[in-house]
Amino acid sequence: MMNDSLFSLVCAGEIFELKAELNSDKKEKKKEAVKKVIASMTVGKDVSALFPDVVNCMQTDNLELKKLVYLYLMNYAKSQPDMAIMAVNTFVKDCEDPNPLIRALAVRTMGCIRVDKITEYLCEPLRKCLKDEDPYVRKTAAVCVAKLHDINAQLVEDQGFLDTLKDLISDSNPMVVANAVAALSEIAESHPNSNLLDLNPQTINKLLTALNECTEWGQIFILDCLANYTPRDDRESQSICERVTPRLSHANSAVVLSAVKVLMKFMEMLPKDLDYYGTLLKKLAPPLVTLLSAEPELQYVALRNINLIVQRRPEILKHEMKVFFVKYNDPIYVKLEKLDIMIRLASQANIAQVLAELKEYATEVDVDFVRKAVRAIGRCAIKVEQSAERCVSTLLDLIQTKVNYVVQEAIVVIKDIFRKYPNKYESVIATLCENLDSLDEPEARAAMIWIVGEYAERIDNADELLESFLEGFHDESTQVQLQLLTAIVKLFLKKPTETQELVQQVLSLATQDSDNPDLRDRGYIYWRLLSTDPVAAKEVVLAEKPLISEETDLIEPTLLEELICHIGTLASVYHKPPSAFVEGSRGVQHKRLPGSSVESPDTGSAAGVSEAPPAVIPSQGDLLGDLLNLDLTPPTTTGPPPPSSGMQMGAMDLLGGGLDSLVGYLHSTVWLPAMKAKGLEISGTFARRAGVIQMEMTLTNKAMSVMTDFAIQFNRNSFGLAPAGPLQVLTPLSPNQSIEVTLPLNTVGPVMKMEPLNNLQVAVKNNIDVFYFSCQYPISMLFVEDGKMERQVFLATWKDIPNDNESQFQIKDCHLNSDAASNKLQGSNIFTIAKRTVEGQDMLYQSMKLTNGIWVLAELRVQAGNPNYTISLKCRAPEVSQCVFQSYEAVLKN
Secondary structure (H helix, E strand, C coil): CCCHHHHHCCCHHHHHHHHHHHCCCCHHHHHHHHHHHHHHHHCCCCCHHHHHHHHHCCCCCCHHHHHHHHHHHHHHCCCCHHHHHHHHHHHHHHCCCCCHHHHHHHHHHHHHCCCHHHHHHHHHHHHHHHCCCCHHHHHHHHHHHHHHHHHCHHHHHHCCHHHHHHHHHHCCCHHHHHHHHHHHHHHHHHCCCCCCCCCCHHHHHHHHHHHCCCCHHHHHHHHHHHCCCCCCCHHHHHHHHHHHHHHHHCCCHHHHHHHHHHHHHHHHHCCCCCHHHHHHHHHHHHHHHHHCCCCHHHHHHHHHHHHHHHHHCHHHCCCCHHHHCCCCCCCHHHHHHHHHHHHHHCCCCCHHHHHHHHHHHCCCCCHHHHHHHHHHHHHHHHHCHHHHHHHHHHHHHHHHCCCHHHHHHHHHHHHHHHHHCCCCCHHHHHHHHHCHHHCCCHHHHHHHHHHHHHCHHHCCCHHHHHHHHHCCHHHCCHHHHHHHHHHHHHHHHHCCCCCHHHHHHHHHHHHCCCCCHHHHHHHHHHHHHHHHCHHHHHHHHCCCCCCCCCCCCCCCHHHHHHHHCCCCCHHHHHCCCHHHCCCCCCCCCCCCCCCCCCCCCCCCCCCCCCCCCCCCCCCCCCHHHHHHHCCCCCCCCCCCCCCCHHHHHHCEECCCCCCCCCECEECCEEEECHHHCCCEEEEEEEEEECCEEEEEEEEEECCCCCECCCEEEECCECCCCEECCCCCCCCCECCCCEEEEEEEEECCCCECCCCCCCEEEEEEECCCCEEEEEEECCHHHHECCCCCCCHHHHHHHHHHCCHHHEEEEEECCCCCCHHHHHHHHHCCCCEEEEEEEECCEEEEEEEEEECCCCEEEEEEEEECCCCCEEEEEEECCHHHHHHHHHHHHHHHHC
């Protein structure tokens, strides 16, 4: 033990004395001198001048002295790399010392000296230590490989240390196994596609055997490794679960959470009707409950993990509601987290005791906690329908307390209850209106305005109430202004004769006197609706509203799956994937719970990174969306029906080549006949050249007058296609004259799902009128040039996309071999990732990427001599599969 008095002994002027003592022949004097040096180093004094003298002290049999010298060496080697080479011979010698503690100490220090110059000299000693007869040396050497890999990855691979590390997984000593797993996991994180940890049933059995005998941190390393394994079937999954379950009773909470992570993942493979499944659910509850008896910081980490678990499997803790009741001395962060879990576990069976607790919480002194408690009562009403009446009654009791922030929160949640249960609890509106003057928070004011506007026909003085808000319109927040605008328009549609002046006043305030673009846009929409078609306005503004969902704050299922795979890590506390807070993408893997396996182009296990799911194409919008986008008078006649997809695709002409080749070219099709457009005929096609989508049109004037002032606009469409610039018709179009125009397109326009998906609605304006037509574009025009996926990423993504998203099609009468087909498809940005031949059948694995980030994966089967191909398509947005198949057919048959 180092004496505290040493820290006061060393002064700047004593360096010379220390030098003499370090070179003394007396061992005790030398040891005391090194202690003084380390003491000075610890308090931040620079003793690097003593480097050669301290290194000379390495030549000793005294273990304590050697440890001190190695500590000094680790600290100063980086600043004195040239002198650090002096220590290499001693390392080599110490790695062959008869004492295993010295051998381990030498190899540990080697790993901590991050100096490139001496790294290559340390390979031979490390190789010997990895095969040392003493397990303590071997386990230390295993960790040293990971440290060396971080300094010089290529050197470690060239020296074969990774293979030696893999061999250590079969070591007879459990701690060596644990450290080998930890080292390989660390290396694998920085090289996600390396497949270093090749897990198979034999390896898993060795890890499970070592699990029972190694230290607690060794167990965590092994459990985290097990969590990355996907069992072959439910029997193997059950076997692993049975052997991991005893870890749930471990004293270390990190071991418990790692075990829970493994069990949560492998439970996905177990049939729910299995007896063991029910037993496992019961076994998971007690350890999680026990974690809540720890200190507050640990409780918080446990609660954040439990929050994820109950979202995935609420049945685990459905009988443990009482342990989540808040204690008076809980810190606020624990209270809020417990409250959240209580709502998630609320059910018809326990709602009475939950409401009683929440009502108590609403009388606490902590304002944030009280607000959350009041909101929780509203969430209970929405989640458990049978409790809604009791919840509303509780909220009314709280409103009667006249505590300002309680009243405001209660009004906000009652608005949500009205949305969930329309025409059921409107009798409480009178009580709410009594508290109108006390509302000063924007959210509460907006909620109250919504209630008055929604139920204006039941409130006699609704116009007076809304007019009182209107007096300070410009001082209100945007949220309140928007709500007030909508509420007064609703009132006008319900009571038009009494409120005409009021609606004109609010429309004027929102449009002419406001500089907020959102408010102005909404004001103009309402103004136009009311002035042109009051019936349509009523249908839009007073439309029946969808009921709000039970849980609006549930984590998105794909993210939840990933977070379950990260239980016990920082990701499970943040409730964010590691990629969201780990700088750079290096070493971050997207994990998923196990699903059913699929045929893949590779026989290895999928260790690649899954692609993040692209944004799903939104559903078709309502009339307001169309008005916002297409500022043109509605057509009196509908456009001609679009030509059949078979005709279009059959006419597709593809030219092979590089980026400058013409991709997705269609022979010209008449889109707008002259008889339907007052003499203007438009025919055209689509093309992709050098990565730019183009709409190529021929405009023909078959009328008797000159046509000028051409303009074009697209309606919202599935992929956001929009003109990249104005329609350039530079000269007037004379009678019987034709002109060819190329319009470049981009994909940054508004999106709305169309039927069919590749349908495009176009409006063309000239000096005569506005004309409308529909056309269909080949989806291959949207395949981008960087659509080639890495092989491992392809495999992982194929497995990650659900089997329900897979579509299979037949391409008939195609006479190309697999290589010719692959080359032809590449001209349309459909890239071949891998090729396999099975029993005379060529299987091409291909990827393509659409402009909106959606990836489509394909497996094309080509049998020699058989003109019929089979294609399987997988995509996160399966609605695109039909159009992609049509593109394949058109490309291959042309």
